[in-house]
Amino acid sequence: MTIVKVLVDAVGEYNTGDIVTDAPVGLVEIAKNKVRNAATGELLAELVDSNDIVSDNPSDRELELQVQLEESKAREAELQEQIAMIQADGEFKELKATAKELKIPGYTKMDADELKKAISAAGGEEDGK
Structure with a gap:
């Protein structure tokens, strides 16, 4: 070989x-x-020589790939955060719509947790729907 x-x-x-x-x-x-x-x-x-291959020092190519991997991981984390924000925004809009239907006073100034409590107290379901 x-x-x-x-x-x-x-x-x-x-x-x-x-x-x-x-x-x-x-x-x-x-x-x-x-x-x-x-x-x-x-x-x-x-x-x-096959003995030269066994080395603890990464090659330039390995270092380049490691940098690309770290950049990909950072981008993935950023995208996951954006997805979470979009999903939370969608849930918040649903809560506001439900609060409007139930005619809860001051619902426009409430955060998500306050909306869930107010909807529950007004007779809505636990998840705010």
Whole structure:
């Protein structure tokens, strides 16, 4: 089994930082012959000793993916918060509509908890409907 580390983007189907175990013959030949990019002179790929792979240091690609993951998690939390606000707003509107139907005085100035209590006291259901 030959292991090759790709050093630049678009070497076959591989990108920078990819470590290809059981690499195809063409990729192995590129690494063995130390083929370089004609325009930049960068080495395209290199052979890797299997002992070099076992490392506690994350690759640049792993670090980049970790940053993207953290950004995704932050965005998800933001979207979840927006969803919760929209749902709470919808519930609040329902409570106000119910309070209006029951003709509860001052319902427009009440918060959600006050509306639920007033609706319950006026004979509405526990959930304010």
